[in-house]
Amino acid sequence: MTTSSLPIETARAEDFDELGRFLNLLFHHGLEPEAHETERAIFEPERSLVVRDGTELVATATAFTRELTVPGAGMPAAHVSMVGVAPTHRRRGLLTALMRRQLRDIHDAGREPVAVLWASEGQIYPRFGYGLASERLVLRGETTELRLPAPSADEGRLRLDRPADRQPDLARVYDRARTDRPGWSARDDRWWRYVLVDPESQRGGATERRVVLHEGPDGVDGYGLFRTKGEWDSGGPKSVTTVDEVVASNPVAYRAIWRMLLSIDLTRQLSCQRVAPDEPLLRLVNEPRQLRAQLVDALWVRVVNVPAALAARRYATDIDVVIEVTDDLLPENTGRWRLLGGPKTATCTPATGPADLACDVRCLGELFLGGASLTALADAGRVRELHPGTLTPATPAFTWHRAPSALEVF
Numbered sequence: 036m037t038t039s040s041l042p043i044e045t046a047r048a049e050d051f052d053e054l055g056r057f058l059n060l061l062f063h064h065g066l067e068p069e070a071h072e073t074e075r076a077i078f079e080p081e082r083s084l085v086v087r088d089g090t091e092l093v094a095t096a097t098a099f100t101r102e103l104t105v106p107g108a109g110m111p112a113a114h115v116s117m118v119g120v121a122p123t124h125r126r127r128g129l130l131t132a133l134m135r136r137q138l139r140d141i142h143d144a145g146r147e148p149v150a151v152l153w154a155s156e157g158q159i160y161p162r163f164g165y166g167l168a169s170e171r172l173v174l175r176g177e178t179t180e181l182r183l184p185a186p187s188a189d190e191g192r193l194r195l196d197r198p199a200d201r202q203p204d205l206a207r208v209y210d211r212a213r214t215d216r217p218g219w220s221a222r223d224d225r226w227w228r229y230v231l232v233d234p235e236s237q238r239g240g241a242t243e244r245r246v247v248l249h250e251g252p253d254g255v256d257g258y259g260l261f262r263t264k265g266e267w268d269s270g271g272p273k274s275v276t277t278v279d280e281v282v283a284s285n286p287v288a289y290r291a292i293w294r295m296l297l298s299i300d301l302t303r304q305l306s307c308q309r310v311a312p313d314e315p316l317l318r319l320v321n322e323p324r325q326l327r328a329q330l331v332d333a334l335w336v337r338v339v340n341v342p343a344a345l346a347a348r349r350y351a352t353d354i355d356v357v358i359e360v361t362d363d364l365l366p367e368n369t370g371r372w373r374l375l376g377g378p379k380t381a382t383c384t385p386a387t388g389p390a391d392l393a394c395d396v397r398c399l400g401e402l403f404l405g406g407a408s409l410t411a412l413a414d415a416g417r418v419r420e421l422h423p424g425t426l427t428p429a430t431p432a433f434t435w436h437r438a439p440s441a442l443e444v445f
């Protein structure tokens with residue numbers, strides 16, 4: 036049976052409860068009412084696609100409207116999420132049909148030059164032109180042996196509180212940091228509620244989430260969101276501190292927050308799902324190996340409009356190259372593009388002359404946030420250097436002084 040003939044429709048606001056039940060089933064957990072309500076607030080029905088077989092919902096995909104930080108700038112990006120196909124209708128092309136339609140819609144609307152997403156499995160999205168644009172470190176360390184440098188005299192003060200009560204402080208610190216963090220997304224009040232929702236049934240036996248705030252001379256200048264889980268064995272306490280995010284405006288606040296998080300009495304273990312590949316913590320602790328860092332995928336980027344996307348970011352060094360791009364799903368991107376950029380400006384226009392580099396649109400997604408190396412892509416045979424001598428100067432231009440990272444799964 037083929038399902039490609041099933042029509043794709045735009046969702047309505049009243050579809051949200053059904054979509055919630057459907058997606059929770061696909062992701063193998065129950066519907067949590069409090070989290071469900073925060074998700075209702077961010078849901079954009081007009082950007083959500085549904086497929087029904089008769090009256091039965093069998094596939095969906097959505098996009099959220101948010102700004103994304105990219106090297107040297109902020110830009111609108113379609114935040115793709117809530118993607119799923121019923122187990123009764125899998126592997127018959129429904130995801131393919133949804134992805135084609137969604138990319139076409141995003142392209143034709145003309146507002147968002149890129150789409151971003153988190154993938155449940157790494158094999159799903161490359162075929163649709165998504166490239167792995169940022170990675171994260173998962174930390175599962177033993178804290179007993181970990182030490183940070185001793186506090187300085189101007190250490191400021193730490194305070195514990197309930198995160199929801201301090202949302203304006205968190206937002207201020209986050210917004211200040213975000214301007215220079217490729218991969219971070221803007222959070223309005225709805226998104227803060229989504230990030231901070233903390234239903235008891237999803238805590239896995241741990242405490243409620245708490246925030247440690249650092250107060251420096253100018254007020255709150257850093258925070259850490261965390262929870263702890265009590266564990267004991269015959270050897271004594273071995274409780275776990277789970278850290279969700281640490282954001283700080285300066286090194287004093289950053290160090291003070293991590294020093295507390297790594298030394299809470301009765302805890303012996305650290306668990307952290309998302310820290311940046313260049314997280315300063317790795318440069319602070321006495322024994323980085325004890326953090327047991329593991330590198331895994333984070334954000335995937337799909338360049339939807341090549342000239343608009345390449346002109347929207349900045350480049351670490353001056354660059355003037357012609358790139359021959361192929362894009363099977365959005366043929367408007369296929370062609371030769373001249374990228375003229377640097378730390379302050381960038382333009383990308385159709386080129387008439389010969390190309391210096393050739394690659395598919397997925398490679399541009401990988402390069403987009405400054406995380407991938409152009410030379411590594413060429414060594415892998417995925418970027419071709421048509422004009423010898425292009426790769427060496429172009430590789431650093433595509434990178435950035437901070438590795439891309441992403442704090443929250445949307």
Ligand SMILES: CC(C)(COP(=O)(O)OP(=O)(O)OC[C@H]1O[C@@H](n2cnc3c(N)ncnc32)[C@H](O)[C@@H]1OP(=O)(O)O)[C@@H](O)C(=O)NCCC(=O)NCCS
Nearest residue numbers: 061118119120125126127128129130131153154155156158
């Ligand atoms: C992932 C999912 C949406 C795929 O939907 P689908 O309709 O079965 O996908 P399609 O039939 O369009 O598959 C397109 C291609 O991708 C491949 N593919 C799809 N899902 C895959 C997966 N999870 N792993 C590996 N390959 C996959 C298919 O084999 C097919 O390959 P082919 O064109 O060479 O035959 C579906 O399996 C699902 O809902 N999974 C659970 C929820 C989930 O993980 N959602 C994604 C959230 S980011």
